[in-house]
Amino acid sequence: MSRLKRIGVLTGGGDVPGLNAAIRALTLRAADDGCEVLGIKRGWLGLLEIDTARPDGASVIPLDRTRVRTVDRHGGTFLHTSRTNPAKVKRSELPAHLEGAVPPDAKTADLTDHVLAVLKALRLDALVAIGGDDTLSYAVHLNKMGFPVLGIPKTMDNDVPGTDYCIGFSTAVTRSVNFLIDLRTPAGSHERIAVVELFGRYCGETALFTGFLGSADRTAISEVPVDLGKLSRFLCEDQDCNPSHYAILVISEGATLKGGSRIESGSPDAYGHMKLGGIGDLVGAELERITGRSVLVQRLAYLMRSGPPDSVDRMVATNFAQLAYARLQEGKRGEMVALRDGCYAVVPIETAISGKRAVDVAAYYDAENYRPRINSKIGLPMFLT
Numbered sequence: 001m002s003r004l005k006r007i008g009v010l011t012g013g014g015d016v017p018g019l020n021a022a023i024r025a026l027t028l029r030a031a032d033d034g035c036e037v038l039g040i041k042r043g044w045l046g047l048l049e050i051d052t053a054r055p056d057g058a059s060v061i062p063l064d065r066t067r068v069r070t071v072d073r074h075g076g077t078f079l080h081t082s083r084t085n086p087a088k089v090k091r092s093e094l095p096a097h098l099e100g101a102v103p104p105d106a107k108t109a110d111l112t113d114h115v116l117a118v119l120k121a122l123r124l125d126a127l128v129a130i131g132g133d134d135t136l137s138y139a140v141h142l143n144k145m146g147f148p149v150l151g152i153p154k155t156m157d158n159d160v161p162g163t164d165y166c167i168g169f170s171t172a173v174t175r176s177v178n179f180l181i182d183l184r185t186p187a188g189s190h191e192r193i194a195v196v197e198l199f200g201r202y203c204g205e206t207a208l209f210t211g212f213l214g215s216a217d218r219t220a221i222s223e224v225p226v227d228l229g230k231l232s233r234f235l236c237e238d239q240d241c242n243p244s245h246y247a248i249l250v251i252s253e254g255a256t257l258k259g260g261s262r263i264e265s266g267s268p269d270a271y272g273h274m275k276l277g278g279i280g281d282l283v284g285a286e287l288e289r290i291t292g293r294s295v296l297v298q299r300l301a302y303l304m305r306s307g308p309p310d311s312v313d314r315m316v317a318t319n320f321a322q323l324a325y326a327r328l329q330e331g332k333r334g335e336m337v338a339l340r341d342g343c344y345a346v347v348p349i350e351t352a353i354s355g356k357r358a359v360d361v362a363a364y365y366d367a368e369n370y371r372p373r374i375n376s377k378i379g380l381p382m383f384l385t
Contacts, residue, residue, distance in 0.1 A: 004125040004328055006036040009063070011077040012043030012084075012135030016156050016168025017309035018317035019077040022130055024068040025321035033329065037063040038122060043131070044138055045084035047115045051097045055121040072314065075171075075307045083134065086111045087141055112145060119147055126328050128152060128321075130167070133160050136336065136352035143334040143349055150328055151336035151349045152320045156305050158383075159203035159358070162351030163338035165383055167320065170312035172199070172304045173209045179300055180214035180248065187246040187296055193235050193287055197280030197299045200252035201262075204359050206304070211250040212372035218247075220283075222254035223359050224367045228283070231370060232290045239293070253277050253299075277301065319344060342381035 009026055011019050027037045039061040040046040046059040061067070061079070071078050084093065087110045091102040102109040119127065126148035129139040132155035143149045153160040156172035176198055187194035196216075200206045204221025211219030217238035220226050231249070238247035253276045254262055263278040277299060284297035309317065320337045323344055327335055335346045359365055364384065366373040374384060 003033075004035055006038065006122075006124055007126045007128060007325075007328065008038045008040050008119070008122065008124045009079070009128045009130070010040035010043050010046060011079050011081050011154075012129065012131035012138075013081060013155070014132070014305065015076040015081055016154050016305050016313075017075040017171040017307060018167040018313035019079075019130060019154060020068075020074055021072040021309055021314045022152060022154075022167060022317040022321040023063070023077070023079065024072045025318040026128060026325055027063045027068045028065065029322050029325045031065055033325075035325075035329075038124065039063045039079045042080045043082040043084060043135065044086050044115075045082035045093075047118050048084065048086055048089065048093075048098065048111060049095045050118045050122070051095075052114075052117050052121045055118065060122065073308060075305070075309065085134070085138055086115050087138060112141065115142070116145060116147060126150065126333070128324050128328070130154055132157075132166070133352050136160070136349065140349050140353055148328070148333040149349065150324045150333070151352060152324055153336060153338065153352065156206060157200050157203045158205045159201075159356065160352050161354045161357050162336060162347040163340065164342070164381060165316060165339040167313055167317045168305060168309075169206070169383075170316075171307075171310045172206055173213065174310050175304050175306070176206065176210040176250075176300055177214040179298075179303065180210060180216065180250065183296070183298055184246070184248065187248065188244040190294060190296070191239075191245040192294045192296045193239055193247045193249065193291075194296045194298065195249045195251060195280045195284045195287070197251050197253055197277070197297070197301075199301065199304055201254040201276055202356050202358060204252040204255070205357075207250050207252040207255075208359055208364065208372050212374055214248075214250070216248045216250040218249045218370040219372055220249065220251040220255045220370055221359055221361075221365060222252040222256075223361050224365065224370075225256045225258040225260070226251075226283070226370070227258050228286055228290065231283075232287055234370065235287065236291055236293065249283070251280055251283060253279055255279050257282075339381075
């Protein structure tokens with residue numbers, strides 16, 4: 001088995017704390033092994049921006065010990081990111097050197113042939129893609145086309161199938177719990193019902209854990225539509241029972257009212273997703289109308305994934321990256337590193353697009369009272385998934 005001499009790494013989709021730690025760990029492990037690492041800027045978009053005639057352009061960064069020495073001290077990804085899907089590129093997204101690649105009678109084009117040509121021009125033996133199910137879906141496509149790919153799951157929603165844990169989840173929950181505790185100050189001072197909206201499109205796990213650990217009065221998750229009349233009564237009871245006369249509701253941005261749909265805006269991205277957000281404002285306004293009480297609404301949004309990673313995300317990101325490199329050097333391809341039942345593991349990369357992970361409502365949520373219900377823990381891993 002021949003050893004890999006040069007690998008690439010990229011990050012795609014939304015940024016989360018821990019990405020830089022993963023890139024650093026991968027680079028240092030490869031350096032110990034005499035393997036070069038090229039960082040691809042702006043995710044899959046970076047590969048489109050590279051002209052095969054000049055493959056050493058601004059979208060490529062050679063990574064070494066000096067370049068990555070301190071990057072793990074910061075959040076986000078210093079390689080930058082995008083939500084580009086090279087298999088479905090709009091004419092407006094084309095770099096200048098690919099002008100005309102979308103036929104006049106087509107809305108999009110599959111530029112995988114260009115991506116493969118770029119990977120060859122860069123003399124890469126393999127590619128590590130760090131992302132959620134959208135980013136990893138194109139990694140699956142590349143793997144089917146014959147290029148060696150290995151995936152690392154990240155998303156603060158913790159919803160990539162095949163792994164119990166994704167980079168970014170612990171920090172997002174930690175940030176959210178801390179903000180939830182801080183928001184008790186204005187909620188209590190003004191005797192209000194506080195509605196705190198968190199990221200979470202299809203999976204309400206971030207809201208579930210935040211509500212559980214932050215002792216929210218009620219928690220509304222993406223998986224269970226909300227009866228607003230019942231929720232209003234509960235929150236009024238919660239407020240009246242609180243000596244400081246306030247109540248806290250945590251709600252996933254993907255939550256819906258009974259008979260309603262998710263609140264979306266803007267145009268679909270390259271993977272068909274529209275921007276979510278606004279359910280907190282809607283619920284807050286309806287609570288004021290129904291109860292006649294003052295309501296405070298706060299979207300935590302990007303604050304959830306701001307700043308450096310906590311220790312859990314540093315540890316998982318580092319171990320995921322080292323495991324990914326080891327698997328590549330062992331000749332493995334088409335895999336995604338994962339945590340399964342609390343143990344590090346690998347699964348076929350296709351697992352990342354095998355469905356949608358969601359909260360096990362029957363096991364962990366009281367849908368009648370809009371509260372986490374996490375009682376029996378014997379035999380469960382740390383993150384209860």
